[in-house]
Amino acid sequence: MRTMTKGKKPQVSILQKQTAFQGYFRINRYFLRHTLHEGGWSDEVKREVFERGHAAGVLGYDPDRDEVLLIEQFRIGAFVANRPAWVTEIVAGIIEEGESPEVVVRREAVEEAGLEVGELIPIADYLVSPGGTSETMALFCGHMDLKDAGGIHGLDHEQEDIRVLPTPRKEAMRLLKEGCLNNSMTIIALQWLALNVDDLRKRWASA
Numbered sequence: 001m002r003t004m005t006k007g008k009k010p011q012v013s014i015l016q017k018q019t020a021f022q023g024y025f026r027i028n029r030y031f032l033r034h035t036l037h038e039g040g041w042s043d044e045v046k047r048e049v050f051e052r053g054h055a056a057g058v059l060g061y062d063p064d065r066d067e068v069l070l071i072e073q074f075r076i077g078a079f080v081a082n083r084p085a086w087v088t089e090i091v092a093g094i095i096e097e098g099e100s101p102e103v104v105v106r107r108e109a110v111e112e113a114g115l116e117v118g119e120l121i122p123i124a125d126y127l128v129s130p131g132g133t134s135e136t137m138a139l140f141c142g143h144m145d146l147k148d149a150g151g152i153h154g155l156d157h158e159q160e161d162i163r164v165l166p167t168p169r170k171e172a173m174r175l176l177k178e179g180c181l182n183n184s185m186t187i188i189a190l191q192w193l194a195l196n197v198d199d200l201r202k203r204w205a206s207a
Helices: 076-080 101-113 169-177 184-203
Strands: 012-022 026-034 045-051 055-062 067-074 086-089 091-094 120-127 136-143 162-168
Touching: 055 101, 055 184, 067 101, 067 169, 067 184, 086 184, 091 101, 101 120, 101 136, 101 162, 120 184, 136 184, 162 169, 169 184
Parallel strands: 055 136
Antiparallel strands: 012 026, 026 045, 055 067, 055 091, 067 086, 067 162, 120 136
């Protein structure tokens, strides 16, 4: 088994960086060398990285109704992957320069679902797909009142067409268990809720 050399911190040396593509998103090409597990340095390595910034998402939960907030919208990536193009997911958005993840999820909840978020509890901050993109996802669970949730939302100038789906928690867990949800942020958020729902309901009881 190859193991990291004890006492030595892995290092990376960037030899060159190029912009391979610039559109709505960017692809950068890196030429680099990195230290090896058994010592020494690698040969020059070329890697292309999809750079789209970072994102934040929130699983809305109403403890009084025992419901979660899911949404459904068209996703080009799902379509190209030959999966159902209308994806059931949680509220999420891109973190703009100078914004905190907390600000982003509160804004996106209003834009995508017409709802305010109360207390936010961090779930995870993870790399979406580190083999090919630098994007990270900051996930939260947010206290919401879902009594009047529903309808179609989204920003016209972003051509969003988002259906709001207040969903009983047990139904959401059934969808999770049966493999009906196919995006990592929603799966991770619901798995977290499954582990923490009892504590969460006590914390937010009649809040």
